[in-house]
Amino acid sequence: MHIHAYEKLWLALSIVLILALIGTVTYGAVGPGVAMVADSQSTVDAAALDEDERFSEPRVEQVGENEYEAYIVAYQFGFEPSPIVVPANSTVTLHVTSRDVIHGFEVVGTSANTMAVPGEVSEITVETEEPTEYGLVCNEYCGAGHHVMEGKINVVSQSEFESRGGDSE
Amino acid sequence: MSTAIESEQTFVDKFPDEARVVRAAFLSSFFALLLGAIFGIIQTLHRTDVARIIPSTDYYTVLTAHGVFMVISFTIFFLVGLFTWALTRSLDRPLLNIKITWTWYGLMATGMTLTGISILAGFVDSIDMSADVLYTFYAPLQAHPLFYAGLTVFIVGTWIAGADWFRTFLAWRREHPDERIPLQTFMVLTTMTMWYIASSAVAASVLLFLLPWSLGFIDQVNPTLTRTLFWFFGHPVVYFWLMPAYMLWYTVLPKIAGGRLFSDPLARVVFVLFVLLSTPVGIHHQYLDPGIAEGFKFISMTNTMFLLLPSLLTAFTVVASVEYGARQRGGTGLLGWLTNLPWRKPEFTGMMLAGLMFAAGGFSGMVNAGMNINYLIHNTLWVPGHFHLTVGTAVALTMMAGTYWIWPQISNKPIYSSQIGLFQVVLWFIGMALMSNAMHAQGLLGVPRRTAEPEYSGFDYPTMFGGFEELNIQIAIGGTLLFVSTILFLGNLVLTMGNPKVSGLAEPLPSPVSGAEDAPQVLDNLRLWVGIALTLVVLAYALPIAAIINRGGLLGPGVGTYPVWLAPLFDALADAAAPLFGAVADLSASVVEVVR
Amino acid sequence: MGQSEAANAPTDDVGGEGEDFDPIGTLTLIGIYFAILVLAWVYIYFVEFLGRDLVVVG
Ligand code: HEM
Ligand SMILES: [Cu+2]
Ligand SMILES: [Cu+2]
Numbered sequence: 012m013h014i015h016a017y018e019k020l021w022l023a024l025s026i027v028l029i030l031a032l033i034g035t036v037t038y039g040a041v042g043p044g045v046a047m048v049a050d051s052q053s054t055v056d057a058a059a060l061d062e063d064e065r066f067s068e069p070r071v072e073q074v075g076e077n078e079y080e081a082y083i084v085a086y087q088f089g090f091e092p093s094p095i096v097v098p099a100n101s102t103v104t105l106h107v108t109s110r111d112v113i114h115g116f117e118v119v120g121t122s123a124n125t126m127a128v129p130g131e132v133s134e135i136t137v138e139t140e141e142p143t144e145y146g147l148v149c150n151e152y153c154g155a156g157h158h159v160m161e162g163k164i165n166v167v168s169q170s171e172f173e174s175r176g177g178d179s180e
Numbered sequence: 181m182s183t184a185i186e187s188e189q190t191f192v193d194k195f196p197d198e199a200r201v202v203r204a205a206f207l208s209s210f211f212a213l214l215l216g217a218i219f220g221i222i223q224t225l226h227r228t229d230v231a232r233i234i235p236s237t238d239y240y241t242v243l244t245a246h247g248v249f250m251v252i253s254f255t256i257f258f259l260v261g262l263f264t265w266a267l268t269r270s271l272d273r274p275l276l277n278i279k280i281t282w283t284w285y286g287l288m289a290t291g292m293t294l295t296g297i298s299i300l301a302g303f304v305d306s307i308d309m310s311a312d313v314l315y316t317f318y319a320p321l322q323a324h325p326l327f328y329a330g331l332t333v334f335i336v337g338t339w340i341a342g343a344d345w346f347r348t349f350l351a352w353r354r355e356h357p358d359e360r361i362p363l364q365t366f367m368v369l370t371t372m373t374m375w376y377i378a379s380s381a382v383a384a385s386v387l388l389f390l391l392p393w394s395l396g397f398i399d400q401v402n403p404t405l406t407r408t409l410f411w412f413f414g415h416p417v418v419y420f421w422l423m424p425a426y427m428l429w430y431t432v433l434p435k436i437a438g439g440r441l442f443s444d445p446l447a448r449v450v451f452v453l454f455v456l457l458s459t460p461v462g463i464h465h466q467y468l469d470p471g472i473a474e475g476f477k478f479i480s481m482t483n484t485m486f487l488l489l490p491s492l493l494t495a496f497t498v499v500a501s502v503e504y505g506a507r508q509r510g511g512t513g514l515l516g517w518l519t520n521l522p523w524r525k526p527e528f529t530g531m532m533l534a535g536l537m538f539a540a541g542g543f544s545g546m547v548n549a550g551m552n553i554n555y556l557i558h559n560t561l562w563v564p565g566h567f568h569l570t571v572g573t574a575v576a577l578t579m580m581a582g583t584y585w586i587w588p589q590i591s592n593k594p595i596y597s598s599q600i601g602l603f604q605v606v607l608w609f610i611g612m613a614l615m616s617n618a619m620h621a622q623g624l625l626g627v628p629r630r631t632a633e634p635e636y637s638g639f640d641y642p643t644m645f646g647g648f649e650e651l652n653i654q655i656a657i658g659g660t661l662l663f664v665s666t667i668l669f670l671g672n673l674v675l676t677m678g679n680p681k682v683s684g685l686a687e688p689l690p691s692p693v694s695g696a697e698d699a700p701q702v703l704d705n706l707r708l709w710v711g712i713a714l715t716l717v718v719l720a721y722a723l724p725i726a727a728i729i730n731r732g733g734l735l736g737p738g739v740g741t742y743p744v745w746l747a748p749l750f751d752a753l754a755d756a757a758a759p760l761f762g763a764v765a766d767l768s769a770s771v772v773e774v775v776r
Numbered sequence: 777m778g779q780s781e782a783a784n785a786p787t788d789d790v791g792g793e794g795e796d797f798d799p800i801g802t803l804t805l806i807g808i809y810f811a812i813l814v815l816a817w818v819y820i821y822f823v824e825f826l827g828r829d830l831v832v833v834g
Contacts, residue, residue: 012445013698017803018496024810025492029485031814035821036481036550043826044833045552047467049474050727054737104834112320113403115559119626120642121830122555124468128403129320130737131470136834145830146639150559150628152314154321155237158633442799496806500799507797515801539809543816555832556825624824693797 048125052106052132060084060110065132077101085114085127088156090147094163097139098172104136115150118164126151139166190686191269191589197278198268199590201285205261206583206590208289210670212253213576215296217666219246224615224659227634228652239632240312241302247315248299251571252334253292255421258579260288260341262424263368265590266431267345269689270362271352275344284340291334298326314630316414317390319406325394328386335379342372360696361704363444364431370451371423373710377459377717378416385409389735402736404471404728411462412721419458421571425578426450429498429531431689432585436528437521439505441692442497445699450497453490455709457483460720467554471731476724477551483720484549491542498535504693526601530581533609534574537616541569544620559630562623565616573612580669581605587676588685596675604668607661615658618651625651 014022039045060066069091071081079101084091086109097103107116107127114127125133127149147162167175192199219242225231226239234242268275275281295311301324302310311323345368349361361369389401434441441447463480466472503517511517522528544566547553557563584601588594595601625641625648627634634648641648702708731737 012700013694014443014446015500015799017799018443018446018493018500020803021496021806022489022493025489028492028810028813029488032485032488032546032550032817033482035817036552039552039821039826043831045555045826046832046834047474047477047552048470048832049477050471050731052470054471054731056737113318113407115628117559117626117628118830119639120828121626122825122828123830123832124555124558126466126468126470128407128470130402130732131404133468133470134834135832137830137832140829143829144639146626146636148626148628148636150630151318152240152243152321152630155240155312157240158236158631161636161638163638495809496799496802499805500802503799503801504797506801513801514804517801543813546813546817547820550821552832553821553825556820556828 045122046136048133048135052134054130055108055132057108057110057129060108065106066108071095071097071103079103081105083107083116084110085116085149085160086110087112087154088149088160090116090149090160090162094165095147096165096167096172096175098169099139099142099166100169102136102138104134107133107135112153113151114153114160115148117148117150119146119148121145124150142166142168142171188686190592191265192592193686195268195274198264198275198281201278201281202261202265202590204285205257205264206587208292209254209257209261209579210673212249212257212292213666214670216246216250216254217663219243219249221659221663225656226632228656228659229633229635230652230656236632238303240314240630241299241310243630244302244312244314245296245299248295250576251315251417251421252331253296255424255571255575255579256334256338257288257292259420259424260285260338262427262579262582262586263341263345263371265586266364266427267348267368270364271348273348273352273355275348276351277344280340280344284337284344287337287340288334289337291330291332291337294326294330294333296330298324298330316410318410319390319393319401319403322390322394325391328391328394332383332386332391335383338375338379342375345369345372360699363441363447363692363696364427366448366704367423367427367430367451369706370455370709371420373706373713374416374423374455374458375420377710377713378413378420381409381412382414385413398735400736402728402732402734404469404732405725405734405736407469408463408466408472408725408728411465412459413462414465415462416458418567418571419454421575423451423454424582425534425575426494428578428582429494429535430501432582433498433528433531434501434505435687435689436525436531436585437502437505438509439501439503439507440690442500442504443694443698444692444696445694445703446493446497447692448696448699448703450490450493452703452709453487456713456716457487457490459713460716461487463720463724464549464551467551468558471728472724473727476720476727479720481549481551483716485546488542488546488549491538495535495539495542501693502532524598524602525584526595526598526605527581527585529602530584530605530608531578533605534577534581537569537577537609537612538574540616541566541574544569557623559628560623561619561627561629561634564629565619565623568612568616568619573608573616577605577608577612580608583669583673585687587673589687591677592681592683592685593676593679594682594685596672596679600668600672604665604672607665607668611658611661611665613658614654615662618646618654618658621646622648622651622655 055063065082066084069082069084071079074080081103107125109127109129116127117124123137125135143166145164147164149160223242298309298311301307302312309324311327313321313323317323349365385406389406392398393401430441430447461480461484463476464484467477506517506520509520511520548566584595
């Protein structure tokens with residue numbers, strides 16, 4: 012088959028580009044350690060969240076030094092707890108599920124973003140820095156009131172977090 | 181080649197029956213475009229808060245209508261029309277049985293009408309019917325059964341269309357046992373092969389789960405499973421939209437530019453690559469889904485990245501063919517030849533601008549394909565920004581431009597006004613540049629897609645590339661230009677239809693610079709490609725789907741209530757399948773460990 | 777393909793004989809495209825994405 016030399020050159024460049032793209036993503040995974048939402052959590056009965064030890068009480072709890080776990084339920088049309096209060100300068104693992112239909116969980120302007128699927132649990136770990144407030148939106152259409160589905164994530168100082176009694180409701 | 185005869189006769193002179201089908205399909209397509217554009221402008225002005233003529237709860241009815249009419253109806257009706265033209269023209273023989281042809285057209289039209297009714301009924305409170313599920317219809321949001329039933333009928337119509345073309349091809353093959361498959365026919369057959377593989381999954385999802393569920397036969401479905409089956413279909417479908425545009429870029433654009441296709445063999449290679457790679461990638465739409473292992477997501481990403489290859493090759497081949505044309509017309513210099521091109525012809529300028537936007541869409545597509553960077557843009561307005569460049573312009577604008585060229589061939593009527601046509605395609609380009617660019621930028625601010633009111637009470641968006649409000653204005657202006665452009669296109673076409681018939685409009689298609697005889701014979705071996713494609717699909721999907729079913733069950737995690745008359749069947753199936761799924765899931769777990 | 781590897785001046789007569797045609801203009805355009813792609817990718821990945829708060833690390 013006859014392929015013009017220039018086109019061969021372009022073919023080679025294209026393959027280099029493709030490999031570079033895959034390489035960048037791989038670098039992101041091993042260098043800065045960006046991890047994907049995956050299947051680490053077991054499934055949950057969406058119709059009986061109140062009987063599940065993870066989600067019966069949506070909350071943020073301390074599990075180690077500077078380590079926290081948050082259990083968040085998305086529903087038509089909001090998030091629980093509201094607001095989600097987490098301490099600054101700590102590692103927070105968010106567990107997100109849905110009580111009804113598929114929702115999104117997007118912390119506006121950051122790279123924390125995941126789906127909330129009924130029956131499944133999304134687990135993502137993030138590191139908080141200084142105290143600040145983030146907007147939280149549902150970015151997957153979930154019904155006629157989708158556009159009112161919002162929440163807050165408030166990153167507060169460690170001392171303030173403790174004075175609230177640790178857990179946020 | 182039939183060039184000698186064609187130089188005298190147009191398509192409609194030679195194949196009047198087929199030309200009628202092509203016109204009918206195009207008109208259905210453009211009717212959908214009109215509806216889609218009306219809903220498009222309503223939602224653009226609504227979400228940017230420029231004009232809100234509907235309550236926000238109806239926004240999602242509008243959005244469902246826009247999505248379904250644009251990407252199911254407009255694109256696919258155009259495709260079946262174009263493919264009917266291309267196959268008949270390049271085989272130079274009529275379809276086997278025009279009654280069958282009208283049957284599939286009728287099925288598609290009926291199916292789309294039913295689905296359309298179920299969607300539009302959502303505006304009328306007194307009718308107890310709605311399908312506000314958007315064109316992705318993710319369970320557990322549930323539409324009226326008519327929505328799924330209509331889609332099924334529509335898809336069955338496309339399947340019969342494919343069979344019609346394959347049968348006609350086989351009849352041709354009997355008459356021409358030793359000839360190469362003509363390029364356009366090759367494109368039709370490979371594209372339809374891809375379509376059969378892809379649409380099988382959405383058919384399974386609708387027929388096994390969603391339709392029975394909406395009829396109340398089963399109580400619940402597994403949302404991750406139906407979502408995965410949707411995207412099994414949903415990624416290749418974007419290439420199904422794109423292939424008509426590629427066909428026009430490869431076979432018609434070089435001719436309009438005054439040249440010839442640069443390489444027939446490479447065109448074949450590109451279409452084969454699409455058959456092989458366009459399906460085992462759908463999980464890239466589920467990078468942020470729970471319940472799917474990271475290893476599967478990574479595999480999907482590598483396949484997706486390699487899928488860039490055929491499009492990058494296309495960019496070269498098509499531009500080189502245009503350059504060849506320009507040099508034939510006396511063009512010189514490194515880039516000076518660009519001025520020797522027929523920029524006054526809407527069919528040329530439209531396709532070129534469409535291609536340019538596709539190049540830009542290529543960049544945002546790379547970002548969408550990147551696994552972990554998906555956190556940045558997933559479900560933000562970046563995504564509609566991306567696909568309005570690809571399907572919304574590369575495809576849509578090429579189809580409009582192609583119409584200016586092809587309509588005279590199928591009707592013997594000259595285009596009413598080339599000037600309006602030229603103005604219209606340029607207007608589309610400007611409108612889309614504004615709208616899409618601002619959508620990408622808002623996406624980076626974190627503005628979500630698919631929402632009636634993206635302004636929230638609890639926070640403000642950060643400011644980059646202009647603030648939220650300013651970008652809204654750009655989106656609104658862009659959308660308005662697009663709407664005006666659509667109306668000009670449709671108006672021009674209606675006036676064209678009022679023109680008297682004339683003769684001498686025939687435009688033969690020249691043969692490529694490097695022709696089919698230069699293409700390895702194996703490229704025409706469709707059986708081989710189907711075999712490899714299916715293998716890749718099984719490799720990419722068997723384990724993820726088994727794992728999903730193993731995790732959540734066929735009908736989803738949680739308590740299920742099964743319909744009485746189906747229960748024995750389901751129990752038997754589940755019993756039979758359980759050990760199998762168990763084994764496959766164990767295997768998948770170990771594979772995932774390895775991949776990690 | 778041997779002959780076509782020796783690039784002809786683009787001003788050469790390309791009439792009819794495709795074998796003599798070297799798409800140097802195309803190569804130039806697509807080279808520019810390549811450079812834009814690479815720069816834009818580096819920007820969006822390393823500046824926009826990795827530069828944000830709350831990068832998901834687990
Ligand atoms: C008249 C020109 C058009 C305008 C003004 C327009 C406007 C829009 C806007 C603003 C959205 C985003 C809505 C949201 O996410 O909230 C959208 C979504 C969409 N558009 Fe368009 N568009 C136009 C043409 C097209 C064309 C030609 C196509 C494809 C052939 C198309 C396909 C889509 C699809 C598939 C969606 C996503 C629907 C969904 O999220 O469910 N649009 N359009
Ligand atoms: Cu929502
Ligand atoms: Cu895709």
